[in-house]
Amino acid sequence: MAPSGSRSIKKGCQRVLYWIPVLFIALIVAWSYYAYVLQLCGVHTIFGLVYVSLLAVVYLLVYHVIFIMFVWAYWQTIFTKPMNPLKEFHLSYSDKELLEREDRGESQQEILRRIAKDLPIYTRTNSGAIRFCDRCQLLKPDRCHHCSVCDKCILKMDHHCPWVNNCVGFSNYKYFMLFLAYSLLYCLFITATDLRFFIKFWTNGLPDTQAKFHILFLFFSASMFSVSLASLFTYHCWLVCKNRSTLEAVRSPVFRHGTDKNGFSLGVSKNFRQVFGDEVKYWPIPVFSSLGDGCSFPTCLVNLDPEQPVSPTGSNPANKSAAEVRQFPSKPLRDSQSRLLTSTPSWTESDSAADKDKKGQITFHSFQLLISKDYHKLKIII
Numbered sequence: 001m002a003p004s005g006s007r008s009i010k011k012g013c014q015r016v017l018y019w020i021p022v023l024f025i026a027l028i029v030a031w032s033y034y035a036y037v038l039q040l041c042g043v044h045t046i047f048g049l050v051y052v053s054l055l056a057v058v059y060l061l062v063y064h065v066i067f068i069m070f071v072w073a074y075w076q077t078i079f080t081k082p083m084n085p086l087k088e089f090h091l092s093y094s095d096k097e098l099l100e101r102e103d104r105g106e107s108q109q110e111i112l113r114r115i116a117k118d119l120p121i122y123t124r125t126n127s128g129a130i131r132f133c134d135r136c137q138l139l140k141p142d143r144c145h146h147c148s149v150c151d152k153c154i155l156k157m158d159h160h161c162p163w164v165n166n167c168v169g170f171s172n173y174k175y176f177m178l179f180l181a182y183s184l185l186y187c188l189f190i191t192a193t194d195l196r197f198f199i200k201f202w203t204n205g206l207p208d209t210q211a212k213f214h215i216l217f218l219f220f221s222a223s224m225f226s227v228s229l230a231s232l233f234t235y236h237c238w239l240v241c242k243n244r245s246t247l248e249a250v251r252s253p254v255f256r257h258g259t260d261k262n263g264f265s266l267g268v269s270k271n272f273r274q275v276f277g278d279e280v281k282y283w284p285i286p287v288f289s290s291l292g293d294g295c296s297f298p299t300c301l302v303n304l305d306p307e308q309p310v311s312p313t314g315s316n317p318a319n320k321s322a323a324e325v326r327q328f329p330s331k332p333l334r335d336s337q338s339r340l341l342t343s344t345p346s347w348t349e350s351d352s353a354a355d356k357d358k359k360g361q362i363t364f365h366s367f368q369l370l371i372s373k374d375y376h377k378l379k380i381i382i
C-alpha cells in the first residue's frame with residue numbers, strides 16, 4: 001500500500017488535473033468573447049472613445065445578455081456543492097458496531113432493513129437488498145449514488161461531469177440544464193450573426209486583416225458546439241420530462257415490487273416543476289428553485305407496497321392525526337413537496353375502485369401521504 005503522504009500528493013495532482021477541461025472551456029469562451037466583440041463587431045477606440053456601428057450595437061446587446069446568463073449558469077453548475085444525504089441516513093455508532101459484529105450478509109441486511117423501516121427509502125439493489133454505502137457508512141436515499149470521483153454519496157446523482165468538474169445532482173441539476181440551454185443559445189447566436197461574414201470570407205468580401213481568421217474559426221467552433229450541445233440538451237429535456245437521471249436512464253431504479261423505469265414520473269408538468277420549481281419567473285434564472293429536499297421523492301408505484309409503513313395497523317390513515325402516524329421526516333414536509341401532492345388541473349381524481357384496479361394507484365412516500373389532509377383524494381388515475 002502506498003504511504004499516505006504519496007497518496008495525498010497523488011490526490012492533489014488529480015484535483016489539479018480535473019480542472020483542465022474547465023480551463024479549456026474557459027479559454028474558448030474568453031477567446032470567443034474577444035473574437036466576437038473586438039473582431040466581428042469591430043469594437044475599437046478612437047481618441048479614447050469607443051467606436052462601433054449601429055448594427056453591431058444591437059448584436060452586442062443581445063450577445064451580452066446571453067453571455068452573462070451562460071457564464072452565470074456555468075459558474076453555478078461548477079461551484080454549487082452537491083448535496084449529501086441527511087444525518088438520518090447515516091448509521092449511528094451503535095448500529096455501526098452491530099453491523100461490524102455480524103459477518104453474515106443476511107444478518108447485516110436484517111439490521112439495515114430495521115434501520116430503513118423508519119426512513120423514506122423505497123428503492124433497492126438489483127438483488128432486492130437495502131442500498132448501503134460502505135464507503136460513507138449510510139443507507140442510500142432513493143436516487144442517491146456514490147460518486148467515485150467526489151468520493152461521496154450525491155443526492156439524485158445524475159452524472160459526474162468533467163466539463164464542470166462537479167457532480168451534477170439534486171443541488172445543481174437546474175443550473176446544468178440552464179448551462180446547456182444558454183451555451184446552445186450562445187453558439188446559435190454566434191453562428192447566425194457570423195454567417196454573413198463567413199459567406200463574405202469565401203467570396204473575398206472581407207478586408208485582408210487578422211479579423212477574417214477569427215470570424216472563420218468563430219463560425220466553425222460555434223456551429224460544431226451547437227450540434228453537440230443541441231443533442232445533449234435534447235436528451236436532458238427528455239430526461240426531465242420523464243423524471244429520470246442519466247444513471248436511471250441507463251439502469252432503471254429497482255423498487256420493492258421490481259424494476260420501474262417510470263417509478264418517479266408524475267407527468268411532464270410535475271416532472272418539469274420538480275426540477276425548475278413552481279414560479280415561472282425563476283425558471284430561466286440560475287437560482288435554486290427545485291422542489292423537494294433531495295432525500296425523498298414522490299414515487300409512482302404500480303401497486304401499494306404492503307411493507308410500507310403508511311398504515312401499520314391497517315386502519316385508514318385519514319382518520320388519524322398526522323402526528324400520530326408520521327414516521328419521517330423529523331423536519332416538516334417542505335411547502336414545495338406538499339404542492340406536488342396537491343391538486344393541479346392536469347391530474348384527474350377518481351374514487352372508483354374499478355378504475356383503481358384497472359389502472360393502478362399512484363401513491364407517494366408514506367410520510368407525504370400521511371401529512372396530507374387530502375389523503376383519500378390521492379388515488380389518482382394516470
Ligand SMILES: [Zn+2]
Binds near residue numbers: 136145
Ligand atoms: Zn457513499
Ligand SMILES: [Zn+2]
Binds near residue numbers: 166
Ligand atoms: Zn462526482
